[in-house]
Structures are given as C-alpha cells and as structure tokens.
Amino acid sequence: MADLEFKITRNSNPLPAAERQQILDAPVFGANLTDHQVVCVWEKDKGWVSAEVLPYGPIMMDPSAAVLHYGQEIFEGIKAYRHQDGSIWTFRPEANAKRLQLSAHRMALPEVPVELFVESLKQLIAVDGAWVPEPVNEKTLYIRPFEIAAENFLGVRAAHRAEYRVIASPVGPYFTGGLKPVSIWIALDSSRAGKHGTGEAKTGGNYAASLLAQNEGYENGCSQVMFLDAESSTYIEELGGMNLFFVYKDGHVATPSLDGTILRGITRDSVCTLIRDRGINLEERKITLDEVRAGINSGEIVEVFACGTAAVITPIGQFKSREETIGAADSDAGELTASLRAELTGIQYGTVADRHNWLVKLAD
Numbered sequence: 382m383a384d385l386e387f388k389i390t391r392n393s394n395p396l397p398a399a400e401r402q403q404i405l406d407a408p409v410f411g412a413n414l415t416d417h418q419v420v421c422v423w424e425k426d427k428g429w430v431s432a433e434v435l436p437y438g439p440i441m442m443d444p445s446a447a448v449l450h451y452g453q454e455i456f457e458g459i460k461a462y463r464h465q466d467g468s469i470w471t472f473r474p475e476a477n478a479k480r481l482q483l484s485a486h487r488m489a490l491p492e493v494p495v496e497l498f499v500e501s502l503k504q505l506i507a508v509d510g511a512w513v514p515e516p517v518n519e520k521t522l523y524i525r526p527f528e529i530a531a532e533n534f535l536g537v538r539a540a541h542r543a544e545y546r547v548i549a550s551p552v553g554p555y556f557t558g559g560l561k562p563v564s565i566w567i568a569l570d571s572s573r574a575g576k577h578g579t580g581e582a583k584t585g586g587n588y589a590a591s592l593l594a595q596n597e598g599y600e601n602g603c604s605q606v607m608f609l610d611a612e613s614s615t616y617i618e619e620l621g622g623m624n625l626f627f628v629y630k631d632g633h634v635a636t637p638s639l640d641g642t643i644l645r646g647i648t649r650d651s652v653c654t655l656i657r658d659r660g661i662n663l664e665e666r667k668i669t670l671d672e673v674r675a676g677i678n679s680g681e682i683v684e685v686f687a688c689g690t691a692a693v694i695t696p697i698g699q700f701k702s703r704e705e706t707i708g709a710a711d712s713d714a715g716e717l718t719a720s721l722r723a724e725l726t727g728i729q730y731g732t733v734a735d736r737h738n739w740l741v742k743l744a745d
C-alpha cells in the first residue's frame with residue numbers, strides 16, 4: 382500500500398464553468414456529479430493493486446458481477462466544506478475510514494486503509510475542487526466513497542475482486558423547509574436490523590430494506606421512517622439514515638445506545654461530545670416507544686431531533702403510525718436542537734473554534 386501511487390487521468394471534457402456554476406447556484410441532492418471519480422482495485426492474494434483518478438463515467442460491468450446478485454456493497458457519506466478564505470476542509474475523515482472498515486469486515490469485503498481513504502478524498506478534491514460550493518445556504522460537496530464486489534462469478538462466496546470508488550455531488554440543505562420540524566413514520570411492519578445482522582454496517586441492503594416503509598411514510602405525509610428493534614418492536618433504534626436524540630424538560634438528553642443494530646453515526650458521536658462539552662447529562666441507553674409517547678404527551682420530552690451527515694441536525698415535530706399520532710406537526714425547532722446545529726455547522730464551516738480537531742484540510 383505504501384507504494385500505491387495515484388495515477389491521474391484528467392477529464393478532457395469537463396462541464397463548462399458556466400454550467401457548473403448553474404448547478405452550484407441551486408444544487409439538488411445527488412442529482413449532479415463532478416467531473417472525476419476515484420477508482421481503486423483490490424485483488425485477493427495481491428491486495429490493493431491500483432489507485433486512479435479517472436473521468437467520471439459509467440462502470441463497465443459484467444452481468445455476472447457479484448455485487449449485482451449478492452449485494453456485497455458498502456458506502457460512506459462525508460462532506461467537503463469551503464471556508465471563507467477559499468480553503469476546502471472535511472470533517473473527521475478517519476472516523477469514516479474506520480467505519481468503512483467495520484462495514485467491510487461485516488460484509489466480507491477488503492478493508493480500505495485509513496490513509497488510502499483520506500488520500501482518495503484529497504485526490505478527488507485536487508481535480509474537482511471547483512465543485513465545492515461557496516459557504517452560503519449550507520451548501521457543500523457531498524462525497525460518496527463506496528466499495529463493491531467486482532468479480533464476475535455467480536458462485537456464492539466473498540468476491541476475489543473488489544473496487545473502491547469515490548464520487549461527489551454538490552448539495553444544498555437536505556430538507557428544503559429550513560429548520561421546520563419533520564414528521565416521522567413509525568415502521569410497525571418492517572425492521573432494518575436484527576441481532577447479529579448488518580445494522581451496524583453501512584450497506585445498501587439496509588437501505589433497500591427500508592424503502593417499503595419509506596413509501597408508506599411518504600403516503601402518510603412523513604419524510605423519514607423510524608425503526609424499532611426487530612426482536613420486540615419495543616425499543617427505538619433510528620431512522621433509515623439518521624440517529625435520534627430526545628431532550629427532556631429537566632435538561633438531560635437521551636439517545637439509543639449502540640447495541641449492534643444501530644449505525645454508528647459520526648454526527649451522533651460528534652453531537653454526544655458537544656452535549657457533554659456543555660455539561661449536559663447525556664444518557665446512552667435503551668429507549669422505548671412507550672417512554673417517548675408518554676414523554677411527548679406529558680411534556681416531559683421537549684425536543685426531538687435526528688442527525689446525520691446529509692441533513693446535519695433536523696428537528697422532529699411528530700411521530701405517526703397507522704395506529705397513532707404523537708406530537709404536533711406545526712411545532713417549532715427546539716432551542717437545544719437549533720443551538721447544537723449552529724455549533725456543529727459553525728465548526729464545519731470554520732466559523733466556530735474546532736476544539737476537538739475534527740477538521741482536516743483537503744485543499745488550500
């Protein structure tokens with residue numbers, strides 16, 4: 382790995398600057414990709430054999446490629462932030478690298494070394510830095526590193542060839558309603574993660590399993606789905622792609638503990654730190670839907686929010702299922718929710734002191 386040098390092939394036909402600027406003026410999440418991609422190849426018995434920056438383009442794939450049949454796929458989500466002086470930064474990339482390794486281990490894919498992961502972000506930004514929007518309106522460049530089983534073989538076993546790729550897409554705010562609380566659909570008929578399953582891995586299959594419930598949520602005016610534990614449907618786990626926090630009237634905060642079925646959100650971990658920094662009591666423990674229902678109805682729970690890289694911190698106004706409605710859709714974002722959000726985005730955009738050294742510079 383130490384001698385794995387990136388080979389760079391520039392896109393000879395990049396999007397003209399004026400068209401790129403049009404996209405950066407009003408980016409739509411995931412709709413437009415930058416001019417380049419990173420492609421690294423791994424082979425069994427050889428390890429990581431190549432690392433390249435290539436023009437963005439389709440993957441030529443054999444129909445028998447393992448990923449298309451048995452779902453050996455994992456991904457990450459991380460952002461590049463432009464600061465006022467024009468420099469480009471990212472947030473806790475080593476944490477994403479380690480989580481990609483955790484996901485790789487669970488899904489029997491090769492681990493991308495932490496240095497290769499961080500270097501891949503730098504390499505992409507070196508050629509596509511102009512795609513990182515100006516720091517207004519919460520605009521960022523969303524980076525999507527992912528790994529797939531790329532062996533052409535229908536036998537059922539861990540693939541002997543894998544690819545690690547990085548693509549990127551400029552984004553604005555994830556939910557367009559500003560800090561307006563969203564409604565969450567409670568999945569009563571589907572689970573996303575079972576004991577010893579893949580809930581801790583950031584793998585496409587977990588998302589595929591969540592989409593039926595998400596459709597149900599959309600039909601009922603909800604933007605996201607909350608999943609309960611698969612065994613007893615009693616404990617709150619998380620949303621399809623975000624972790625949850627509950628703020629109590631007496632000032633303490635609670636979030637579901639990481640018991641193996643919940644994705645280890647890096648935003649969750651950062652928010653836990655920011656909460657503890659403020660001297661607020663934070664409980665990581667099991668939380669039942671019954672407790673949340675009673676707490677919201679009695680006023681014991683005063684704020685609920687979800688967090689993840691894409692949407693940062695999003696206030697939740699109400700929970701709905703086919704059986705009940707908890708809370709009110711027209712509530713305002715809570716005070717702690719708003720202030721944690723301002724602090725976290727301030728650190729990311731370089732306007733609030735980065736006292737935990739979370740930022741890593743990608744380009745000057």
Ligand SMILES: *Cc1c(COP(=O)(O)O)cnc(C)c1O
Nearest residue numbers: 621622623644646647648689690
């Ligand atoms: C990615 C993801 C999150 C959020 O993780 P961050 O590191 O904060 O972006 C939460 N839950 C699930 C299921 C996820 O896939």
